Amino acid sequence: MKTVLFNLTDSELEQFVVDMGLPRFRAKQIREWLNRGAPNFSVMKNLPIDLREKLATVADTMPVKIIKKLESSDNQTTKFLLELNDCEQIECVLMRTTYGNSVCVSSQAGCAMGCKFCASTLLGLKRNLTTNEMFAQVLTAQWELRGDKLKDIRPNGDANNNDVSHIVVMGTGEPLQNTQNVIGFLEQANKELNISWRRITVSTCGIIPGIDALNAWGRPINLAISLHAPDDELRTQIMPVNNRFKIKEVLDAAFRFSDNHNRQLMIEYILLGKKNSDGVIELFNATPEHAEKLSDLIRGHNVMVNLIPWNTVDERDFASISGNAVHRFQDILIKNGIHTRIRRERGADIGSACGQLRLKNAQK
Ligand code: SF4
Secondary structure (H helix, E strand, C coil): CCEEHHHCCHHHHHHHHHHCCCCCHHHHHHHHHHHCCCCCHHHCCCCCHHHHHHHHHHEECCCEEEEEEEECCCCCEEEEEEEECCCCEEEEEEEEECCEEEEECCCEEECCCCCCCCCCCCCCEEEECCHHHHHHHHHHHHHHHHCCCCCCCCCCCCCCCCCCCEEEECCCCCHHHCHHHHHHHHHHHHHHHCCCHHHEEEEECCCHHHHHHHHHHCCCCEEEEECCCCCHHHHHHHCHHHHCCCHHHHHHHHHHHHHHHCCCEEEEEEECEEECCCCCEEECCCCHHHHHHHHHHHCCCCEEEEEEECCCCCCCCCECCCHHHHHHHHHHHHHCCCEEEECCCCCHHHCCCCCHHHHHHHHC
16 A cells, blocks of 8 residues: 555655655655645656656555546536545535635545435445544645645635635534544644634534533534434434434533534524325425424524425435425524524535435445
């Protein structure tokens, strides 16, 4: 297996170049390229061509390698299928928005949580990602935005058009089953890329010890809870994690976090339909009664509900509901004084729902 230079410490990298019979300053040159997310050695223009070729025979630059890149038709979303050194695959998505450039990062290869609407869990959990494997996803997006141009150093950390400004840990995997590596990665992103805590979101299906660990960590990031149902009976049908952690306890832990950090709690709620035996689509978790129950759970707290119209996954047994039904659900939340928005579907034409690209590649 080739050495991944990004994973080496500065002194290890120096030793590596010395062992190759090269002068020590080459280590510093290579490190600068690695810190920018250089996907290979051929882009390292200040190294002689024969050295770049030699390096490529014995080493890789980053711990993730792009094996597929898809661009949405509006050019606002880029989805990467990435390969890790042990050939596991993960996904990462770059979203160019009006408020900045956001990267959706995977925290595990696969997922053990078994949510019934999700493609990421269909192949089970392979393993946790390392801190570097998560950070390298952000650098991959940064390279996509900036290429080999030098990064501006902006002391106030403001986003410009060519920088990653936001991170959401909402890709494949349950971040709070890999909490310490996720925390290490976010510390790195904050320190090295100057991404402020308030522009970082971690999304969980409700692992209470993990929420408590984030609370103890003490950084004012945003927390998102994938709720997707307003009562335990319905939630257990689609999210096995609910057998272990019930809605009320999960929300209590989440409110503790958001109150302690003075942050608005995000609730993620996918609106699902299901075909009955006559082929008619019925509302699964999106009736007016469900909207009222959801309101009762969160009324009086500082919460934003993100309503997410279902993004079709062929292997999953759900159906999209009508725009009218989505708006009816939202209207009830608004009437009850709940902050809510409908999440714009991004990159539907490139399968941006979590895990779809990885699954399709594995099925080939
Ligand atoms: S929704 Fe999240 S937690 Fe649930 S199976 Fe998919 S990746 Fe895992």
